[in-house]
Amino acid sequence: MGIWKRELLSTTRGNFEIFTKEKGYPLCITHHYSVFNETGDYFADTFTKSNKVFLVNLREAGHSNKAVEPFQLSLVETILDLEAIREELGFSKWGFAGHSTGGMFGLIYGIYFSTSLTFTVIVGAAAREYATFSKDCIYNPKHPDYERMQALVESINGSDVSSQKKIELMEERTKLSLFEPKKYKEFFSKNIHKHMARTRISYFNREIQVFDVTKKLELITIPTLIMCGRYDIQCPIIYSIEMKELIPNSKLVIFERSNHYPFLEEAEEFNQVYNAFVKERDPSF
Template structure:
């Protein structure tokens, strides 16, 4: 698990460009080298999945495998009414309100938790299962400065024409009803990445690894087992 600059206890960004996708990939490569791994595997969800795509484009030689969950290879809001960040989506306004409010530092901790729960429920296939799905003692926060930089960079994000440069085996996983990165963008990635496999989860939104955990784990383990045997 890697906390990027401005997240967790990681180093801060000394320059704004250090929050960009490309610079972040350089940071990840530096971590790999420092740990002494010749090659390793990458798994990323949502914006982390987008990082995995760029990592695969530029550093496939550093990867044994790549797992991309609920992501996209290009800006996914403007041309998709199924995306919750598109103004035509029924929950667009509320999601914007939640994101902006959660960036504030003066929100009481109890109220912050309530808002986080509400925001997460907007990305679940069955919101009523929130307590069941998020029962583990796991803490997840949002880096406001990274979110703001990402929101700007996303406007010009499009690496679809470079997907062919990803040579590492790639597993693409997505919920059929993903409202953040709609499933059509995962289909597009499978078509563009040569050695890739797409699995769509029919009862999932943005969190298939929780919403259909058993099937997700099965698909992931099959993929890892297959490519570990090819490497041995």
């Protein structure tokens, strides 16, 4: 697939590291705490077949500016940063696609800045805190794999774990979020390497406890494509169904043989759904 082009963009809100690839209609993609580099991202790669993708490192990620104040890591402040990036790039509008916590940004973006977007794509996400009230979520103590997931996370974050052992533990953790774990190496076979911004994770773990934008979803006025795996254990399907019911101009597509990664687990179908969605809005796509 080739490497992504790196750029350090100076905006009115600071400097942000972005990676771009391919051509076509501009599409912004980011994630709450991922740190991207020239090798790209599995989710973002999905859209390079049809769009010029702008993969953004947020504050505290990569070479983007640090946060001067903690609140700059919040969901709303991050959307203001994305708006500054869009303006600096010279786009009157662009699309946004987000997976998991990236999808949460898509919701906030649509609520406050629908006029800056042509559409949003929300994959495996939720409009409110997703663990406390859903036993289908692996972060809920009632989930059968809760203890195993917690043990894996604790081990991965341990200071005495070797790099090789950490890779093995991360693979096992990811397998818990696949409909067919045996296909892990088939799905994650590209030379893509990224890590996580610990400062952003710490802030997110606090903010998510009071996260609930369900009552504001009706303010999203742009076309919204919601996609979710039937067996998603991170953001269970009930939350995608809830978003579909509350976002006026939205469409929900459920992938019957997917867990948290439908863009890999059912890649062909995922691409077909996305292409059909954007062609409804632009026949020339």
